[in-house]
Amino acid sequence: xxxxxxxxxxxxxxxxxxxxxxxxxxxxxxxxxxxxxxxxxxxxxxxxxxxxxxxxxxxxxxxxxxxxxxxxxxxxxxxxxxxxxxxxxxxxxxxxxxxxxxxxxxxxxxxxxxxxxxxxxxxxxxxxxxxxxxxxxxxxxxxxxxxxxxxxxxxxxxxxxxxxxxxxxxxxxxxxxxxxxxxxxxxxxxxxxxxxxxxxxxxxxxxxxxxxxxxxxxxxxxxxxxxxxxxxxxxxxxxxxxxxxxxxxxxxxxxxxxxxxxxxxxxxxxxxxxxxxxxxxxxxxxxxxxxxxxxxxxxxxxxxxxxxxxxxxxxxxxxxxxxxxxxxxxxxxxxxxxxxxxxxxxxxxxxxxxxxxxxxxxxxxxxxxxxxxxxxxxxxxxxxxxxxxxxxxxxxxxxxxxxxxxxxxxxxxxxxxxxxxxxxxxxxxxxxxxxxxxxxxxxxxxxxxxxxxxxxxxxxxxxxxxxxxxxxxxxxxxxxxxxxxxxxxxxxxxxxxxxxxxxxxxxxxxx
Numbered sequence: 001x002x003x004x005x006x007x008x009x010x011x012x013x014x015x016x017x018x019x020x021x022x023x024x025x026x027x028x029x030x031x032x033x034x035x036x037x038x039x040x041x042x043x044x045x046x047x048x049x050x051x052x053x054x055x056x057x058x059x060x061x062x063x064x065x066x067x068x069x070x071x072x073x074x075x076x077x078x079x080x081x082x083x084x085x086x087x088x089x090x091x092x093x094x095x096x097x098x099x100x101x102x103x104x105x106x107x108x109x110x111x112x113x114x115x116x117x118x119x120x121x122x123x124x125x126x127x128x129x130x131x132x133x134x135x136x137x138x139x140x141x142x143x144x145x146x147x148x149x150x151x152x153x154x155x156x157x158x159x160x161x162x163x164x165x166x167x168x169x170x171x172x173x174x175x176x177x178x179x180x181x182x183x184x185x186x187x188x189x190x191x192x193x194x195x196x197x198x199x200x201x202x203x204x205x206x207x208x209x210x211x212x213x214x215x216x217x218x219x220x221x222x223x224x225x226x227x228x229x230x231x232x233x234x235x236x237x238x239x240x241x242x243x244x245x246x247x248x249x250x251x252x253x254x255x256x257x258x259x260x261x262x263x264x265x266x267x268x269x270x271x272x273x274x275x276x277x278x279x280x281x282x283x284x285x286x287x288x289x290x291x292x293x294x295x296x297x298x299x300x301x302x303x304x305x306x307x308x309x310x311x312x313x314x315x316x317x318x319x320x321x322x323x324x325x326x327x328x329x330x331x332x333x334x335x336x337x338x339x340x341x342x343x344x345x346x347x348x349x350x351x352x353x354x355x356x357x358x359x360x361x362x363x364x365x366x367x368x369x370x371x372x373x374x375x376x377x378x379x380x381x382x383x384x385x386x387x388x389x390x391x392x393x394x395x396x397x398x399x400x401x402x403x404x405x406x407x408x409x410x411x412x413x414x415x416x417x418x419x420x421x422x423x424x425x426x427x428x429x430x431x432x433x434x435x436x437x438x439x440x441x442x443x444x445x446x447x448x449x450x451x452x453x454x455x456x457x458x459x460x461x462x463x464x465x466x467x468x469x470x471x472x473x474x475x476x477x478x479x480x481x482x483x484x485x486x487x488x489x490x491x492x493x494x495x496x497x498x499x500x501x502x503x504x505x506x507x508x509x510x511x
Contacts, residue, residue: 010046013076014039034123041127042076045069045134052137060208060244068133072126078317079122081340081364086115088363091387192231195223201233202226205240221252228256300325312338319343324369327351336361347393348372360385366413367391371420384409393418401426408434415439415461422446433458442466449473456487468497 017023017039023032052066193201202222203212212219229235243252312318312334320343323331329351335344336358344362346352347369353376360382368386370376371393378398384406390413400422407414408431415437419425425446433455441462443449450472465488467474476483477496488494 010042010049010073013073013080014042014046016080017042034120037127041130041134045130045137048137065133065136069130072130072133076126076130078340079119079126081317082122083119085339085364086119088387193233193236194231195227198226198229198231198236199223202229202236202240205237206243215247217249218247218252221249221256225252225256316340321345324348329353331356331359335359338362339364341365343367345369346373350374353377355380357382359383362386364388369393371395371418374421379404382406386410387413389414391416393420395421397423399424402429403432405429411435412437418442418444419446420444423448425449427451428453428456432456435459436461438462440464442468443470443473444468446470447472451476452484452487454487456484457490460490462491464493465491466495468495470497 017035023035049066049069052062192198199222202225203219206212206222207215212222225239226236229239239255243255246252312321312332316337317340318338319340321338321341322343322345324345324347326346326349328349331346331352333356335356339361341362342364344365344367348371350372352373355376357380360380363385365386366388368389368391373395374397376396376398379396383404386406387409389410392407392410392414393416401424403419407417408429411434414435417435417438417440419442421444423446426448427450430453432453436459438459439461441459441464443466445468447470449470452473467477473484474496477485477488477494479485479494479496482496
């Protein structure tokens with residue numbers, strides 16, 4: 001069984017708390033002791049999460065318990081993100097501060113005391129909430145499951161299985177036509193659940209464990225409801241969930257006798273069930289559903305600044321913001337307020353001309369995508385403060401002859417760099433080899449780029465190099481015969497777009 005989402009969150013939080021760098025930083029801020037208690041409680045709860053995940057299908061109360069755990073973990077993530085942002089802010093102030101900011105730093109030191117006090121209170125509150133929820137684990141008879149003792153298939157095991165005698169590929173589809181096209185043996189038609197199994201599944205989702213015995217009249221109605229579901233598990237689960245904790249006979253009769261069942265429908269069609277589940281929605285969700293139903297499938301809905309101002313700005317703990325293919329000439333004014341932002345996508349905005357300097361405040365930003373911003377004229381000056389960057393994709397009209405110096409500030413974090421459509425880009429900087437974590441490098445549509453640094457082979461972490469539509473450079477990187485091939489031959493994956501007029505020469509050389 002795949003690990004549960006909540007378990008992964010717990011594991012991620014514990015891993016963060018246990019890292020030496022994080023422990024050292026929290027000692028400087030003064031919340032180290034608080035976090036040790038915090039970590040112990042997390043470990044205590046994490047130990048039984050896998051068992052809870054396995055048992056929740058048959059236990060509604062356990063599902064509610066897991067929801068409470070999830071809420072506490074989500075709040076804990078937010079608090080630890082605040083702490084991480086403060087750590088990063090201190091690093092930036094230390095690295096880029098100057099003597100003229102001494103007065104400012106005096107006030108920052110007093111603010112640090114306030115921050116330490118508030119952070120301790122928040123950690124204490126979350127620990128109390130987690131202790132209360134964790135105390136209920138004995139009610140469900142949960143046992144500790146050690147992840148290391150579970151039997152899992154490793155990659156090597158999968159490789160051994162694939163291609164061996166009597167291996168099979170299983171394709172599932174609702175279309176008989178696709179089944180006949182894909183199959184080398186006759187297809188197997190799955191039938192719907194029997195009435196007995198349908199009722200058992202419905203009861204599991206509509207009642208708490210053993211509760212159905214208290215409501216014999218509802219059980220009689222349930223038999224007629226599941227009969228209309230034609231043995232389709234999704235339909236049965238959907239209706240069962242919608243009736244959970246509803247014990248009034250008229251509510252169940254409304255589902256049983258609803259006119260929606262009289263709609264013409266194909267075999268195993270679940271349209272009536274979907275309509276009934278819509279009727280059970282809260283009013284605010286019905287408005288949302290009705291609005292989006294006006295648009296055809298796969299329709300791209302434009303996002304204007306009014307929507308961003310009213311919606312996005314309310315979520316100050318936002319991790320990810322996708323504004324790709326938007327039409328802003330300038331980025332929304334509030335972008336700097338999203339200090340927890342990890343992912344910012346501005347790809348293929350063909351109107352944006354500049355980015356606000358305040359974007360440099362986003363010190364938690366890990367992915368910054370600017371590919372296809374063909375009208376981008378200038379980049380902010382202080383982007384070196386983005387000290388957490390892991391992925392950078394860039395297109396600009398700026399007279400960018402080489403990589404800007406601020407990229408070097410991501411020496412220990414940057415693992416993906418994509419340069420596309422920088423028509424003035426001519427040469428890589430001498431410090432390129434200092435990007436010791438760089439794993440992927442892609443260069444596209446940079447016609448003036450002619451060379452690679454002499455120490456390019458020092459990029460030992462580089463596993464993928466793609467060079468497309470850079471004709472002068474491509475000629476020198478041809479596999480086996482290019483001038484620069486010795487510098488890139490250590491890379492596992494190399495893709496060079498070779499112009500037609502020298503492909504024949506390469507073929508002759510290979511022969």
